[in-house]
Amino acid sequence: xxxxxxxxxxxxxxxxxxxxxxxxxxxxxxxxxxxxxxxxxxxxxxxxxxxxxxxxxxxxxxxxxxxxxxxxxxxxxxxxxxxxxxxxxxxxxxxxxxxxxxxxxxxxxxxxxxxxxxxxxxxxxxxxxxxxxxxxxxxxxxxxx
Numbered sequence: 807x808x809x810x811x812x813x814x815x816x817x818x819x820x821x822x823x824x825x826x827x828x829x830x831x832x833x834x835x836x837x838x839x840x841x842x843x844x845x846x847x848x849x850x851x852x853x854x855x856x857x858x859x860x861x862x863x864x865x866x867x868x869x870x871x872x873x874x875x876x877x878x879x880x881x882x883x884x885x886x887x888x889x890x891x892x893x894x895x896x897x898x899x900x901x902x903x904x905x906x907x908x909x910x911x912x913x914x915x916x917x918x919x920x921x922x923x924x925x926x927x928x929x930x931x932x933x934x935x936x937x938x939x940x941x942x943x944x945x946x947x948x949x950x951x
Contacts, residue, residue: 810877817871822899822934824864825906829927831856832909833920856910868903872896888944895937902930 835856875896879889905926912919 807878807881810874810881814871814874814878817867817874818937821864821867821871821903822930824859824867825899825903825930826927828856828859828864828906828910829923829930831859832906832913832923833927835913856913860907860910864903864906868900872900886944888940892937892940895933895940898933899930899937902926902933906930 909919909923909926912922
């Protein structure tokens with residue numbers, strides 16, 4: 807049980823970190839007023855790096871976090887109000903993950919997405935903070951919310 811919980815926490819950390827890195831990568835690679843052919847070669851290939859981070863790091867970490875979280879949920883048989891709030895916040899994080907994938911696709915089509923990626927980073931940071939807060943502030947055994 808402890809190993810599954812540890813794996814869940816590690817997967818959540820990797821997932822959240824990769825999402826924030828990905829949004830930073832998108833903002834840095836976003837064409838502003840410069841024609842993409844005028845950019846250095848490093849910036850021209852950020853879109854493929856963004857796709858790699860999304861498909862090879864962020865999505866597998868998200869799947870691992872969700873699967874291990876479901877296993878912990880099933881083993882503990884917990885249906886406390888704080889857990890329902892946490893699962894609702896994690897659902898928001900999943901939606902943010904999907905929207906980040908949409909930003910990667912928009913980046914590849916050379917659309918400016920810098921403002922949307924900055925807004926998404928703020929929203930995801932807020933969700934991450936609330937998830938951590940609700941988990942750490944959960945009441946002890948036998949206490950209500």
